[in-house]
Amino acid sequence: MAAEANNVNEDGNEEAQLADTDTDFSDSDYEIDEGDDDLFDDNIDFDVDEEEEVEEPDVEPEYVLDDEDLDLTKEEEEYLKYKFRTFNAKVDMKSPIFKVGMVFADVKELRNALTAYSIRQRVKIRKVKNEPSRLDAVCQKGCPWMLKAGKDNRTGGIVIKAYAAEHRCPKKWKLRSLTSKILTAYFIDEFRDDQKMSLGTFSRKVTKEFNVTPNRWKLARARKQALKEIHGDEEEQFNKLWDYGSELRRSNPGSTFLLSTALVKDTNFPLGRKCLKTLYWSYDACKRGWLKGCRPIIFIDGCHMKTRFKGILLSAVGIDPNDCIFPIAMGWVEVECTSSWEWFLTTVRDDLNVRNTAPFTIMSDKQKGLINAVKKVWPDSEHRFCVRHLYQNFHEKHKGEVLKQDLWAIARSPNKVKWRENCQRMDGHCSAAFHWTERLDVKTWVKAYFSDFSKCDILLNNNSEVFNR
Structure with missing residues (x-):
């Protein structure tokens, strides 16, 4: 009997080993075989929708200030009170919203925010106390609006300690706080897109944005300041021409920069001062590119500069193989006359190292001084005239x-x-x-x-x- 039992065990082990190695063999506890329908009915809940989304449980925020079950000390409550309420000047300055505990970098930032708030809300805010470490502001008499802020040692900035947001005063149509400086800063991009914007258009834009009507003189000052910021200080720019020429010669060898001045005397400068007379510049890459890859035709023209110092801007351009404009040289002179054009055309000719002018074509308008200068400086060149002129x-x-x-x-x-x-x-x-x-x-x-x-x-x-x- 013992021998038979051993044989049975050995046969069983062999079958188990064969079942493990046979890829077609399948015996799973999770599959329903014949006769197991009662197990399927007993263990499957037909009321459950498997595709239904599982709702995530509500998670309480990290800090709940109004929860009565929290047992916090006064120091912890003060810490949570001033948490995540920093004023962001880049985003919040256009339409400020004040809250108790809001932190400002310094009192200057708070003043600017109050000015922006006054303009947006069309109310007159008066600063009762305006100190480096303390600022108290109120509205008109009878209006409950008020704001008190002071230095906070924990944050290192100015913190709003008391604030009443209700207004009972009428809106204003004219505000002294809406200065030309604020208008310039707010509409600087508008003037970049349209530098010839009229005061009427500018006034309508201000009225639409702020619902106020500033006077014409304030709008004119704002427009003048905006154009000055866009164009820069012209006198300072002229004073940097020598530095620009030196840097151009150093960083771009082969380029040409010629500048001449004249001594001018007037009542303010009895001993005289140097004033710009002529200016010429060209870039080495432009000259080499035109000589090697462009057609032998030069277009020359001048345009009046409508700036403080006036003058005439002269240009010489060519045509590349794609029929596009290719710059060659630029110049500046006081007036457009025969002598000025002779100087410019002579400088261009020598700068391009042109000895024989016959293969070249000059194109311009019919300005008399320019016609005479071309005949003298480029005598053998074909001279064409612009049909549009x-x-x-x-x-x-x-x-x-x-x-x-x-x-x-x-x-x-x-x-x-x-x-x-x-x-x-x-x-x-x-x-x-x-x-x-x-x-x-x-x-x-x-x-x-x-x-x-x-x-x-x-x-x-x-x-x-x-x-x-």
Whole structure:
């Protein structure tokens, strides 16, 4: 019997080992076999929805100040009272909200917050006590609003210790606290987007934002200050030109910076003072890029500077292979005249190391001083005129959209046959307008007569708004 029992045990162990090694064998306590339906019915709850979300239990916050069950000491209550109530000037200054226990960095920050609050709420706040470590503020007589703040040794700042937020006073339409300095700081970005904003538009923006109506003089001062911050101090900028030139030569070798001054005497400076006379600068990369990769055509023009010191800003630009503007050199002179243009064109020619001017083309408007300067400094270059500037003179005597299109059709004529057809069309529309164009040299403004060496048939000046067509 013992032998048979041993054989049975050995057979059982062999079957168990085979079951462990057989991948097709499956025997799980979690599967329902035949005859086990009663186990399924007894252990499954059909009323439970498995897809229903499990609601998380409500978690009490870390600090509950109003919970009566908390047994806190006075020191702990004071600590929790001043926790997480710091005033953030970058975010909260536009529309301040005061609370007892709010911490400010210093009394100056609290003053600025009170000013912003007064403007937003359109109320007049009066500072009863205004000291470096203490500030008490009240509203008008009969209004319960009040605020008391003082130095706090625990936080190291100014803390609001008493505050009543209710107002019973009428709103104000004019506030002395809304100064031009505050208007400048608030609307500085508006003036960056529109530097020609009128006072009427500015007044409407202020009224919409603050519901107050400041006087015209305050708006004018705010606009002037905003433009000054945007453009900077012009006198200080001129005084830094020498430093800029030295840094340009040091950091960008090969660049050119030329500045000349003149001694001027007046009542304020009887001994005289140095004033800027001419200025020229160009960058080494621009000069090398134009000489190696751009067409041999130079567009020159000048524009009046509407600043305190006035003057004329001169520019010389080229055209890159993508027909985009490529800067070459810039200059500044006191007035636009023949001598000023001769100096600028001579400096550009020498700076670019041009010895033979025949391969180059110069394009400009018909300013008399500029025409004479080009003939003298770039004698062998082809000189073209901007058709847009020609049309401005043409429009003074001959108006109308038809004549405008005829003028541009003549200028864009690709060959002489097409040019004759366009001239006959204008002559049929208005003979006086056609005779006006006959006085112009066709080589200076008609595409059919341009030389093809520069590989450029652009008819517009570099300052034209349609140049980037």
